[in-house]
Amino acid sequence: MKKIHIIGLGLLGGSFGLALKKAKPEIKFTGFDLDPKNLEDALALGIIDEAKTELEEDIDVVVLATPANSLGDLLLSTLDQIGPKTLVIDFGSTKENLCKAVANHPKRAQYLAGHPIAGTEYSGPKAAKADLLDKKVFIICEMELTDVHLKGMAYDILEALNMKLRFMEAEEHDRHLAFVSHLSHVSSFMLGKTVLDKMEDEKNIFDMAGSGFASTVRLAKSSPAMWAPIMEENKKNMLEALSLYISNLSKFRDKIIADDYEGLSSEMQKINKIGDILDLGK
């Protein structure tokens, strides 16, 4: 592996570049970002060695790390341009539309549908960190549709990055992610909105907000340029997740109205279990 090209030099694309450079210093990194400031920062930070708009014939891997709603067109045009030995991997948070869009492309076998489960509430190349992907899960969808040789190259990269592989269908991926990631962001954004709408005095918010509020609302700092497209791409599952969430909140409210605090307590007790599940990772 000698040449890797990254399109989209934000938090994920940037962290990928920094980490792989460390692990495989022999590789030459080129890249591009529609935002000239991002491109400039990525060069200054050493995420890429050179800015390029055209894809050279001998690139080993092209990584697509742009917002979810841009990936469909970008993936198709990238496949159209690459030579026969190049692999294209995307890092998008949604996979179903993408896999459908590329299903009949003659170079489908040169594409690997990926999703690194990593991120922070910050964005852009300056937020990139060499250890962001370390020990994180990398989900691969429709793995059987990718060429065996090219897939081997992807495994080499992911091993060098110390990532843990998981395999699932694209539809399953999007449904689960709606619940386990995308819904968290909406719940956090709307919590932030509810508090901002109600409390005019910002000093009060800050003074009275314990660490609990800070951690629950943290994701409300996330980039709208990343998250609005995810809502768009995962519309069906987001609507289901949001409806169930709203229904659970309404039932909780009904229990307060009915003064059913024993019912509330026993429900909360059951949910406490989530702690054990998350602690599996520690």
Next chain:
Amino acid sequence: MKKIHIIGLGLLGGSFGLALKKAKPEIKFTGFDLDPKNLEDALALGIIDEAKTELEEDIDVVVLATPANSLGDLLLSTLDQIGPKTLVIDFGSTKENLCKAVANHPKRAQYLAGHPIAGTEYSGPKAAKADLLDKKVFIICEMELTDVHLKGMAYDILEALNMKLRFMEAEEHDRHLAFVSHLSHVSSFMLGKTVLDKMEDEKNIFDMAGSGFASTVRLAKSSPAMWAPIMEENKKNMLEALSLYISNLSKFRDKIIADDYEGLSSEMQKINKIGDILDLGK
């Protein structure tokens, strides 16, 4: 100040004892907890020096740190028992009902309505930490109703604990806390429930949950024995906060249904401001 008695030796009562002992080693700490295991742990951990059920005449300060719905009766019976030079402080998360309950008590001036803005998702004396209260906000309600001399003793303690004082009316306190603390807990519990209901395979939850989900759902590990009573005591404000939250979530869902992703994006942009507000504290 020579003698302090703590009723309720959980996370808050325990952390208070550990911290004040460090700052003022000359004080003797007695205390009580309805749960014999908590009492035993508090003694073993050195949170109190001696277990006592009766209040001695020469106690300087009695601290009440039991669940919110138990504080009303406990406060009244404690005031009934104390001598004329004892101060009673409570650490409850709600203040309005408590201040009303005590309004006509002949020893009202011996009570200080307090609320330390500190906590974790864990509970019990074993979760107590000597630095939990350090640099945190301590809200005092109806401060003008407490005897000046006794109030001075409270300020001594809070200064020794390195806490920052804020003053507000009880009604205002409960309304603000509903939004900035109590609602976070409900949003987190219901997020946990929505995910648990939907995903039967716990391994999948853990694998696919990024750090975003973990931080948003963290409060769902909190103690129902503490939080159901808070819902009860702050019923009116919780219903308002929950209704606004549900309404904001429903409007967000409507924007997805209408494919109004520009609208979503500009709304999220406005909410990003919460990051600046919370960063005030750093």
